[in-house]
């Protein structure tokens with residue numbers, strides 16, 4: 394089994410010249426199997442067709458979408474008056490299953506306008522197979538009710554749950570600081586020291602080992618829920 398994995402930054406690697414994409418510094422990820430040539434895209438926003446084109450140029454075929462959470466900078470939709478491209482546009486070009494956490498499905502539907510039938514709801518610890526490559530889905534609520542992270546080939550695709558510095562905000566609709574604390578603990582306990590790949594480039598480094606993130610990220614200075622609440626709640 395050989396894993397295809399690419400990290401693409403909005404405004405630099407795709408959606409170049411798009412002011413919102415450039416300002417929001419979102420990462421999309423392409424994950425696939427280099428033998429079967431199948432691949433999924435994580436969080437296609439701004440210019441989803443370009444992401445499919447990147448796959449095509451690599452001789453890979455899109456067979457699905459993974460969604461970390463429903464915010465428009467990750468799946469498309471209205472962001473403060475800006476109509477961002479995303480799931481709806483992607484499915485119009487290439488109808489594929491969209492893998493969401495069960496608790497996020499309704500939010501994704503409302504944000505993007507796709508139908509419930511377009512979404513494949515998942516539970517914590519489900520696995521999505523891309524060719525022969527297994528991707529483990531981890532439910533990590535806090536930033537949103539159905540936020541999820543993905544574990545594949547020693548990499549943790551962390552969405553807006555865990556950044557290299559800080560974590561996702563918990564003051565948007567559906568946010569929950571207590572749930573975020575539990576989710577961050579759950580991620581900290583993952584074995585094998587996966588490399589954290591966040592949903593935004595908020596630091597110079599685009600990725601870091603989980604052990605380094607645990608050592609340097611302020612969110613891991615809180616040892617108890619009470620401390621976390623007083624620091625970040």
Ligand SMILES: [Fe+2]
Pocket residue numbers: 462464536553561
């Ligand atoms: Fe978000």
